Amino acid sequence: MSVSVSVGVDGGAQSIEDMVRALRDAAHDEPVAGQRAAKQGHSSLTASPVQSTVSGNVESADAVAALNSKIESGKTLRHTVAFVTAVAIGFAGLVYGNKTYGPEMYADGGLNAAADAHAKGLNYEVFDLNLNVRALRDAQLARMTKAPEVIIIGASHWQEADKGLLNGMDFYNAHIHRDYWEDLPGMVELLVRHDRLPKKLIVAIRDLQFTPAENRKDWLWEPGIPAYRAFTQRIGIDTESWWKTAPWHRLQALISLPMFFENFTRWQQALVRPGATSANRSETMDMLMPDGSILWSKYKLDHLFTPERRKNEVKNFADSVLNKPLVIDNDGIEAWQSTFSFLKSKGVQVYLVNPPFNPEFYDQIAGTQYATGLAKVEQLTQRFSRDFGFPIFGSFNPHEVGCTADQYKDAEHSNPSCLHNLFDQFLAVDKQMGDN
């Protein structure tokens, strides 16, 4: 409502009309305030019969202006409350929807169900591997009855490494997708918290391991930050700032409308939904195994992971990284040094490994900035080895490990036959350590 009140000899009649209209509107909108204002208006006009019409108008105009202001404030307040409520309902609805239809990524319930199945020796089917794997590791470790003999902490390079590759050793594959340097302290925190520190811990160091938080293009590391923080407090070292490591992208995914549509559509259309199973392979679902490894669906193995796709993936990946330097975060190096000291003090034998790339990719990037970056990461691995006396196996160079292009699904993810070569190296190193 907008009322123009003109005060003066010429505008007197118009002012009174406006005031009457305003008072009527006000009474309609806000009965109590309106009546009060009407009363005030009346008294200002009648209490002093000797007052001029002009001064009466002025007082009434002030009252109307105050009233108008109050009415407008009331409308704005109601508008604001409605706006904030609607936005809050929108956000809450999306959070609920994403947790319901994407439980393995967003809700603890889905991961607890998977860990419960694993504790019973069952496998767990999921639509794909877009899940909060860090929380899954936490849930799995919490349900273990004893510490495994060997644990590997690394990225998705190790996802297909099952216990069969280790000659019957009690092995747990604690790989986590797209791990960065905060993930090692974070995983060690989980192992300590659940009293599951192993005798032998394989720590994989990948190309992007020490990328600073601000340079990262993905966000799956964000859910691992609380464990990382807890570990830094446990051993009393500096922690990355809250601003740098806050889970913004995870929050973004949690309230994501496109993600909700995707999750909802998939959930509704699925013939099989995530759940425990005793089957060893699924037609359409990927499988999370009790030893921490994964099994691809038959569909993906037969139709998705083709040689053509592999070549495209290699080319696209190579094109995207060729001229990019690998940045190493010194905070990460310091945090790992402290973590290694801690592990050593607890009697854990650490083994270091660099996972091999697809030879098609590795040969393509020879002489580029990226290759220089890889050499730096290998040098860093050697430095850790020297400083802490940890043995090394594996290499970014696939030719040194004996892996061939046909053993890969893309530029970096190999199948168990290549991983077998790596674990043979581990077993040899381990034997040597035992002999010594």
Add this chain to the structure above:
Amino acid sequence: MSFTSLQFIFAFLPLSFIGFALVQRFLGAKMGINFLALASLVFYGMWGAPLLLILLTSMAFNFTIGNTLPSLSADRSKQKNLFTVAVIVNLVMLGYLKYTNFFVDVANQAGGMSFAHFDIVAPIGVSFFTFVQIGYLIDAYNGQLVRHDFARFIVFAAFFPCVTAGPLVMQREMMEQLAEPKQNALDLRRIMIGVTMFGMGLFKKILMADSIAPFADAVFNGAHEGMTYNWATAWIGALSYMLQLYFDFSGYSDMAIGIGTIFGIKLPLNFDSPFKATNISDFWRRWHMTMTRFFTAYVYSGLAMNGMRKAMSARASRFGRYFLCAALPSFFTFLCAGVWHGAGWNYIVYGAMHGTAIAVFLGWREMGKFTLAPPVAWALTMLTVVCGLVMFRAADLHSAFGLLGHMFGIGGNAANVKTITIDAAQAMSLIVIFSAVTLLLPNTQQILHHEWPVVDSKPADIALDAGLVSWRPSFSTAIITAFIFTVGITSIGASSGFVYYKF
């Protein structure tokens, strides 16, 4: 930190506003301005400490010079010398940060050299904050400065909603607002208007610009890589980019103005339904309005005055007067505007294209025998705009001319190379829908015309333009605004960042 990041929306913006409101409430308006200056520096510092240092150095330099110039008014030549040196220093800094590697490329191509590129990172928004400060120096030189201190100068030159990509503010319009802030920081209505503008801008950027961008990217990148395509694909790419840029930049501008409104600072309009323009001059009054205003005030006016003096002294003919007073100043002004956008031949040609178009339009208006029918004039204007934007977006002149050639059926394709593949039906649907939005619906300021949250004067007929769509606080408006705001925020994905951040 982009306006489209959750860090900004859920942390920086609310925290800085709460801090500002508290400081203003309990420590006074002056401290409120100081807080805003600090928040702006923190915001810019998040792009990197070295970049903040460049901004601070630039501001300290210009503030010092700007406050020295009025005191030299008794010695006009000394004042002029200092002013000239200061402007040159700004331009040299801008040139070094933005154009050094372009000149290296030119030298390499022209002289067959092989100089390596310098490792220079141009600070985000360097063109914007440098030109805003040059405007400040000009005002200082002309004795038009409004009294201010360094905190107010920081808010003027680096206010966080506009430091990265404008709107290009003028000293007077900012300093007058900052001189004696009377706004109550917690004026709920003003905050809701700002939030509404911010939400509308976010919606434009995320739902519109980012959804049509992949088509433009596919065509322009494909053309750059030498892929084959036909005339229809070329047109889809060009039109997609035209709409992407509009929704991207006008979305950004709405967000910036909305943030300014939340803090009680009115910023100038940057867009006014440019695709409704029926001549190229009208287009530039509606597109990137603050840039047009800047170049008109500080480049065109001077050149036109100079041309007029020459024309009068030479007793020039009608054509001569037109050439010296209008055509030449327009051409040079737009050439400068093109160069201002970035280092590359395509920006120079883009500026020259628009300078020529304006010169032709002014000549036609001055000497033409008839006026074109509005639909024809509109079509001709849009054709000029879309051709200009092909030049603006293309990675190099070769692919720009290739695309323009294909658009008019004179392009050839190399044999045995990949073809650009896009979903033409989907692209066309978006082009039609988004064009209809730009041509048929009222724009942001028209929707908010009752409140008029910008520094510009309000057009008399704006209510008519707005039609039935106008913002008033009510339950239905709140729900619609909340829908736009929520959909905007919850659709933020791998956003490409604002196009104008690179300028």
